[in-house]
Amino acid sequence: MANTVLIGLQWGDEGKGKIIDVLTEQAEVVVRFQGGDNAGHTVEIGAEKFALHLIPSGILRPGTMNLIGNGLVVNPLGLHTEITELEARGIRIRDRLFLSSRAHLVFPYHQVLDGLSEARLGDRKIGTTKRGIGPAYADKINRTGIRAGELRDPVRLEASFRAKAASFQEIFQAAGITFDVDAEWARIKPVAAALAPMVADTTLMLHRLIREDKSILFEGAQGTWLDVDFGTYPYVTSSNTTSGGACTGTGIPPNRIRHVVGVAKAYTTRVGSGPFTCELTEAVGERLRAVGREFGTTTGRPRRCGWFDAVATRYAVMINGVDSIAFTKLDVLDGFDKVLICTAYEVDGVRRTEMPDDPHELERAKPVYEEMPGWDSTASARGWDELPAAAQAYLRRLSELIGAPAGIISVGPARDQTFLVKGS
Numbered sequence: 422m423a424n425t426v427l428i429g430l431q432w433g434d435e436g437k438g439k440i441i442d443v444l445t446e447q448a449e450v451v452v453r454f455q456g457g458d459n460a461g462h463t464v465e466i467g468a469e470k471f472a473l474h475l476i477p478s479g480i481l482r483p484g485t486m487n488l489i490g491n492g493l494v495v496n497p498l499g500l501h502t503e504i505t506e507l508e509a510r511g512i513r514i515r516d517r518l519f520l521s522s523r524a525h526l527v528f529p530y531h532q533v534l535d536g537l538s539e540a541r542l543g544d545r546k547i548g549t550t551k552r553g554i555g556p557a558y559a560d561k562i563n564r565t566g567i568r569a570g571e572l573r574d575p576v577r578l579e580a581s582f583r584a585k586a587a588s589f590q591e592i593f594q595a596a597g598i599t600f601d602v603d604a605e606w607a608r609i610k611p612v613a614a615a616l617a618p619m620v621a622d623t624t625l626m627l628h629r630l631i632r633e634d635k636s637i638l639f640e641g642a643q644g645t646w647l648d649v650d651f652g653t654y655p656y657v658t659s660s661n662t663t664s665g666g667a668c669t670g671t672g673i674p675p676n677r678i679r680h681v682v683g684v685a686k687a688y689t690t691r692v693g694s695g696p697f698t699c700e701l702t703e704a705v706g707e708r709l710r711a712v713g714r715e716f717g718t719t720t721g722r723p724r725r726c727g728w729f730d731a732v733a734t735r736y737a738v739m740i741n742g743v744d745s746i747a748f749t750k751l752d753v754l755d756g757f758d759k760v761l762i763c764t765a766y767e768v769d770g771v772r773r774t775e776m777p778d779d780p781h782e783l784e785r786a787k788p789v790y791e792e793m794p795g796w797d798s799t800a801s802a803r804g805w806d807e808l809p810a811a812a813q814a815y816l817r818r819l820s821e822l823i824g825a826p827a828g829i830i831s832v833g834p835a836r837d838q839t840f841l842v843k844g845s
């Protein structure tokens with residue numbers, strides 16, 4: 422498998438973790454390129470269920486190498502917990518996981534700042550995961566962040582941490598928050614020492630692996646509509662979740678990327694605030710949430726649910742340069758009499774077939790639906806020919822509307838509930 426970037430085409434939680442896990446049967450290296458532990462990627466292997474936040478989903482296949490790229494913001498305490506929990510479940514981590522020295526670190530003060538910022542925004546709050554992602558990326562862009570390379574030098578790290586924490590004390594005091602720097606450092610110090618051996622120039626490693634012709638998968642987090650540039654700003658995350666982020670977030674040159682897989686659910690979900698044209702708040706939405714088990718992997722929040730949005734997804738296919746789609750959670754639509762697809766938006770009485778670039782217009786958009794017949798069951802299908810004709814017709818129509826062919830179909834959370842579409 423040539424160097425492949427896998428990204429989410431909607432608002433996250435498309436099933437990227439599951440598809441990465443399936444694809445890593447053939448990949449030798451998996452690289453995360455953006456985000457932080459706001460991500461929650463679920464992989465089910467037999468009776469076991471894993472929720473990965475910072476560690477690439479490739480870690481669950483023995484023999485793969487896993488890199489955390491420079492584009493991430495990494496909470497050392499969270500990463501250490503994740504490693505410890507995986508090790509306790511028999512997953513070998515040492516010598517298989519490397520952390521870019523250029524990745525930025527997320528510290529507890531970033532989480533406090535995240536909470537304060539949300540509280541200040543009141544009813545305009547973003548609905549963040551409160552993992553400190555925005556404040557950590559803000560420090561990076563302000564050129565005042567602390568990078569993972571400092572984990573290798575505890576004396577320098579402590580000085581940086583204390584200076585940085587001190588710079589926020591005035592804000593914390595004004596908000597009546599006690600931030601105990603000594604206590605926080607006492608938690609961080611041993612963790613920094615444990616992580617230090619994993620810190621590396623992952624860009625150099627990546628280029629060696631490319632020269633050795635290894636098959637490399639780039640694992641996106643979040644989804645296209647949460648991208649800080651292209652998403653439903655300001656209701657987005659603070660990184661580039663689109664395929665271009667793989668270049669800046671790892672150091673792979675654009676001309677070394679051979680394939681882009683876009684992951685899309687057969688319907689739509691969103692967690693957190695912001696416009697969501699296809700949102701269904703009544704019985705159908707409740708049914709999608711219940712059957713699809715649509716509760717956040719990271720925060721446990723109920724996800725907002727709706728029909729498939731072909732307007733938003735076509736735009737996402739375009740900006741990511743998607744070569745093939747992995748359609749997931751088709752089984753969640755099993756048993757509906759009819760399924761709806763949003764093919765256009767109506768904004769102020771005008772029908773639009775392209776995603777509005779003005780967030781205020783987007784907030785006023787109403788969905789225009791096309792109806793298709795439903796089907797009984799897809800969950801036991803293990804090939805395209807085993808899908809009910811109505812489900813095939815539905816997927817064909819989605820592909821036609823969004824402008825990319827189906828390459829992979831997923832009809833359940835298990836590894837074997839996945840198949841490739843022939844000819845892709």
Ligand code: GDP
Binds near residue numbers: 429435831832834
């Ligand atoms: P990610 O963030 O994109 O990796 O997605 P999440 O793991 O947050 O959410 C996807 C959820 O759907 C997880 O609980 C998966 O186990 C589950 N899942 C993935 N593919 C399928 C599928 O085809 N059918 C069903 N029913 N569940 C799926």
Ligand code: IMO
Binds near residue numbers: 432548647
């Ligand atoms: P995965 O990788 C779904 C959402 C939050 C919020 C917004 C900003 O599992 O698909 P942040 O904490 O990043 O500042 O929050 O982005 N969000 C996600 N939604 N899946 C995710 O990750 C998400 N990561 C962040 O809910 O609306």
Ligand code: MG
Binds near residue numbers: 461462
């Ligand atoms: Mg998720």
